[in-house]
Amino acid sequence: MHASPSAAALHTLHGETMGTSWCVKLVASPRADSHVLHAGIQQRLDRVVAQMSNWEADSDLGRFNRSAAGSWHRLPEEFFEVLSYALEIARDSEGAYDPTIGALVEAWGFGPAQHAHAIPADIALSTARADAGWQRLILDAEKSSALQPGRLQLDLSAIAKGYGVDLVARHLRDIGIAAALVEVGGELYGYGRKPDDSAWQVLVEASPDEDAVDATDPRVIALDGIAIATSGDHWHAFEQQGMRYSHTLDPRTGKPVEHAPAAVTVIADDAMRADAWATALTVMGATAGFELAQSRNLAARFASRTEHGLREHMTDAFLARLPA
Structure with missing residues (x-):
């Protein structure tokens, strides 16, 4: 399914999986069968659901959780x-x-x-x-x-979407797709070049208050063999008695993360790593999370709420990914 640059076309495919949507942009021959491409992508994502979904009672994960x-x-x-x-x-x-x-x-x-x-x-x-x-x-x-060991309940929701992205990208490479941008629920991986020879570019996702950050920094990342994922407290939360509870739980306390960053973005070699680390750093918070990310050379960006608006800070590895 290789296509020379002169004969390449950009195909955009959409679908649903894991309670969210997916979108794949890929470069292939104009005559490539989009139905076959779509089916191959959906099949890989369905495999992740069948194995690792908490929402499907008969998934492999569901059976493990119910086991003796x-x-x-x-x-x-x-x-x-x-x-x-x-x-x-x-x-x-x-x-x-x-x-x-x-x-x-x-x-x-x-x-x-x-x-x-x-x-x-x-x-x-x-x-x-x-x-x-x-x-x-x-x-x-x-x-x-x-x-x-008994009553242990697995939940891979903070890593499975990222892995789904990787599985799709691996499949596309295997069938000869030379360039693609794969997105599942906001987690992305890109490789290769578009028909005009430009790189896949994405704007770093963050919170609705993003305009409070210095707008002169475009925060545009080129994805060529790398992934990006964002976690934060504005996607899912509830309020009770005047308190806001994030959907991100701190396993160390058993409670929703307090004072979670508005958004944590991680760039990594694959989406599984980016997805999981974005969650871990969100739980750790802007201070401890930043220190760990910096010490482990993780490319991470934190956007934290302050009384003066959002405060942004990025690890050295993340800054190195920004356009010069």
């Missing part, structure tokens, strides 16, 4: 890959990101049961916290298996 204490489960290749990396992020972020907080997500009303958002009772919160804990999850790499 002490039982081992051989996981599909993609599921095991994501779970293995999720545990790496959990360790490296000292638990700011934790793929085992499914019960906590449910307790706060952000899960598939979709009960009303409300502050959970103390007993419900303590039970959900006791059931969580990334250190409880044991993996066997040789057998691609995971041990259910």
